[in-house]
Amino acid sequence: MKIALLGYGRMGKEIEKIAISRGHEIVIRKAADTEIDITQADVAIDFSIPTSAFENITNCFRNGVPVVSGTTGWLDNYSKALDICEENKGAFIYASNFSVGVNIFFELNKQLAKMMSNIDNYDIAMEEIHHTKKLDAPSGTAITLAEGIIENTSKENWDLDEASSENNIPIVAKRIPEVPGTHSVWYNSEVDSIEIKHTAHSRKGFALGAVVAAEWLLGKTGVFTMKDVLNIS
Numbered sequence: 001m002k003i004a005l006l007g008y009g010r011m012g013k014e015i016e017k018i019a020i021s022r023g024h025e026i027v028i029r030k031a032a033d034t035e036i037d038i039t040q041a042d043v044a045i046d047f048s049i050p051t052s053a054f055e056n057i058t059n060c061f062r063n064g065v066p067v068v069s070g071t072t073g074w075l076d077n078y079s080k081a082l083d084i085c086e087e088n089k090g091a092f093i094y095a096s097n098f099s100v101g102v103n104i105f106f107e108l109n110k111q112l113a114k115m116m117s118n119i120d121n122y123d124i125a126m127e128e129i130h131h132t133k134k135l136d137a138p139s140g141t142a143i144t145l146a147e148g149i150i151e152n153t154s155k156e157n158w159d160l161d162e163a164s165s166e167n168n169i170p171i172v173a174k175r176i177p178e179v180p181g182t183h184s185v186w187y188n189s190e191v192d193s194i195e196i197k198h199t200a201h202s203r204k205g206f207a208l209g210a211v212v213a214a215e216w217l218l219g220k221t222g223v224f225t226m227k228d229v230l231n232i233s
């Protein structure tokens with residue numbers, strides 16, 4: 001496949017290595033707000049910045065190029081992007097996290113939330129740790145985890161705060177140099193704690209997942225998720 005990399009930072013460069021090792025060609029490397037001819041590409045992979053993702057993604061829809069996006073922090077515009085995708089009969093996959101491990105973790109988190117929903121005396125807490133260059137907090141992955149808990153319990157929202165409250169899921173975001181991404185969910189009671197945790201050891205898992213998603217998306221029309229790509233039920 002001819003791939004356009006929309007965003008050529010830490011992730012763009014990691015994706016490039018994996019894409020080339022799987023026989024693909026990189027035809028565009030976009031690292032700023034510059035003009036590009038996206039129609040040269042069979043598929044685009046957007047790992048850019050929160051303020052550029054919407055424009056990058058919708059430019060692909062308008063030009064008939066399928067797009068995979070992993071950029072976080074732009075989701076206020078997500079439903080507008082889906083409308084533009086539909087108008088143009090585009091193809092789109094967004095995931096807050098493309099690694100296989102985290103997508104399994106998302107399902108585990110939902111199952112655990114369901115099990116805990118009728119058990120009293122446990123407080124939920126969540127922590128995400130990332131490198132100090134990360135622009136957004138909490139991470140997109142932490143937000144997806146919180147949404148999975150909200151779907152399956154009486155919790156109503158999340159809060160970037162250390163205090164626990166009746167309806168909130170408190171998320172603590174820590175920034176430590178070089179950490180690729182660590183997410184933990186706890187249920188704490190007076191007598192014990194239950195903890196589930198995912199630790200990324202590098203960016204390879206995110207990058208491989210994004211390339212696999214792009215391979216899977218080619219030739220399809222519509223909006224999909226990593227559950228479709230990985231066939232997780």
Ligand SMILES: NC(=O)C1=CN([C@@H]2O[C@H](COP(=O)(O)OP(=O)(O)OC[C@H]3O[C@@H](n4cnc5c(N)ncnc54)[C@H](O)[C@@H]3O)[C@@H](O)[C@H]2O)C=CC1
Binds near residue numbers: 008009069
């Ligand atoms: N969904 C997932 O699995 C993962 C998502 N991410 C997310 O991906 C995004 C990128 O992460 P990193 O590569 O670590 O960041 P980075 O800061 O290393 O790279 C972002 C790149 O976007 C470029 N850029 C700026 N304006 C642009 C524009 N208008 N069009 C295209 N590129 C532009 C910047 O110059 C930079 O090279 C972040 O939002 C991060 O949270 C990161 C890892 C995994």
Ligand SMILES: O=C(O)C1=N[C@H](C(=O)O)C[C@H](O)C1
Binds near residue numbers: 096097138140182
């Ligand atoms: O910015 C990062 O690095 C990461 N961002 C994603 C997120 O916000 O969840 C995914 C991963 O944790 C790395």
